[in-house]
Amino acid sequence: MRTPLIAGNWKMYTTPSTATVWMRALLEDLTSQDVSHVELVLNVPATHLAVLAPITAGTPVALGGQDVSAHDEGAYTGEVSAAMLANAGARYCVVGHSERRQYHAEDDALVGAKVAACLAGGLIPILCVGEVESEREAGEHEATVIRQLTGALEGIDLKDSGDLVVAYEPVWAIGTGKTATADDAQAMGAVARSFLKGRYGPLADAVRILYGGSMKPSNAAELLAKADVDGGLIGGASLKRDQYLAIAAAAPR
Numbered sequence: 001m002r003t004p005l006i007a008g009n010w011k012m013y014t015t016p017s018t019a020t021v022w023m024r025a026l027l028e029d030l031t032s033q034d035v036s037h038v039e040l041v042l043n044v045p046a047t048h049l050a051v052l053a054p055i056t057a058g059t060p061v062a063l064g065g066q067d068v069s070a071h072d073e074g075a076y077t078g079e080v081s082a083a084m085l086a087n088a089g090a091r092y093c094v095v096g097h098s099e100r101r102q103y104h105a106e107d108d109a110l111v112g113a114k115v116a117a118c119l120a121g122g123l124i125p126i127l128c129v130g131e132v133e134s135e136r137e138a139g140e141h142e143a144t145v146i147r148q149l150t151g152a153l154e155g156i157d158l159k160d161s162g163d164l165v166v167a168y169e170p171v172w173a174i175g176t177g178k179t180a181t182a183d184d185a186q187a188m189g190a191v192a193r194s195f196l197k198g199r200y201g202p203l204a205d206a207v208r209i210l211y212g213g214s215m216k217p218s219n220a221a222e223l224l225a226k227a228d229v230d231g232g233l234i235g236g237a238s239l240k241r242d243q244y245l246a247i248a249a250a251a252p253r
């Protein structure tokens with residue numbers, strides 16, 4: 001069985017100071033709540049990593065970034081490289097989130113370059129794919145996800161199934177309170193898995209495929225019970241400790 005990955009995406013919320021208080025409280029909560037059946041990762045603003053890394057070191061909580069430069073280093077003002085994120089304490093990095101695609105015009109080629117940058121720089125990419133509402137209504141959701149995976153993974157040679165995480169996030173469900181049904185999430189997880197199998201063979205069986213889009217304690221158990229939903233990418237609810245831990249607890253043991 002694939003260990004469920006319960007990945008928070010804090011977006012542009014909290015400061016290093018408030019995040020420090022939050023993280024200490026989460027670690028305190030973990031002394032009385034057993035969620036050792038899942039892997040916990042919080043994808044935080046880049047400014048928080050070096051502050052949170054000493055607090056989470058040696059605990060069950062891993063850290064991740066939310067975006068990464070496609071470049072190794074150079075005159076790219078404002079950009080943060082994979083090596084910088086890794087050195088500051090990140091193990092994972094969200095890549096191709098729909099908010100990056102929408103507000104920063106990231107296309108599949110750029111997302112692919114960022115996946116490659118993560119792998120070269122020592123980070124595990126959490127590659128986000130998913131259709132917008134009009135694509136779902138037009139019945140183009142599968143084709144959209146396959147196109148995004150094809151573009152982002154072109155030239156990416158996977159050596160270990162743990163080197164990649166895919167997050168299926170229907171854009172119409174992110175931050176809207178609308179959630180895909182568990183059956184739809186499973187169907188799209190299976191589409192992603194079948195693409196990965198065609199691309200990487202048996203390695204794909206162990207790649208984790210997450211669902212993201214208004215996951216919360218009330219819908220998590222049903223979603224996480226599905227065969228090709230190996231965890232969640234959780235925005236709003238991951239900022240609330242009780243909700244984040246309740247989602248983790250809802251994952252199958």
Ligand code: PEP
Pocket residue numbers: 009011169173174175176177212213214215233234235236237
């Ligand atoms: C996300 O930010 O990837 C996300 C799924 O957000 P939310 O859980 O708030 O819909």
